[in-house]
Amino acid sequence: MLEEAIRNGEMIISEGPGAISRDTVTIGTGNLPAGQVLGKVTATGNYVAYSSGATDGSEVAAAILYAPADASGGAVDAVAVTRLAEIDSNVLTGLDDSATDQLADNYIIVR
Structure with missing residues (x-):
């Protein structure tokens, strides 16, 4: 069975x-899919995959990646949903209950 990747912006219900x-x-590291929950590293200001167990700032969910971004070879610029949006939880990567609450602080409402 072939599984299609999430399309750019597919996670947006409304904005x-x-x-x-x-x-x-700026995505600091990793090859991240569209819909990846992002945290912001305090020391650099770069965004990386949200990780609830981290202690570098990325333990706080701050945004949702709009389209895939490959920063495995170094930091790259990418588009992220950072505020004022309704997002479909079914197409997000890395979402947990804490991230849902933290995103709501930025008026990103996960449905």
């Missing part, structure tokens, strides 16, 4: 007008 819901962010 604010214009570009208010999205920002260009």
Whole structure:
């Protein structure tokens, strides 16, 4: 059985007008899929895959990756949903209950 990857923006149920819901962010490391929950590393300001057990800032869910980003060879710029959006939980990677609550602090509501 062939499984299709999540398409760019597929996780968005609704978002604010214009570009208010999205920002260009720097992905620090990893080959991340669209829909990856992101945390922000305090020391660098780079975004990485959210990890509830981390202690570098990435333990706080801060955004959702809009499209795949491959930073396995070094940091890259990417688009992320950072505020004012409703997101489909079924297509997110790395989501847990803590991340759901933390994203709500940025007005990213996971449904």
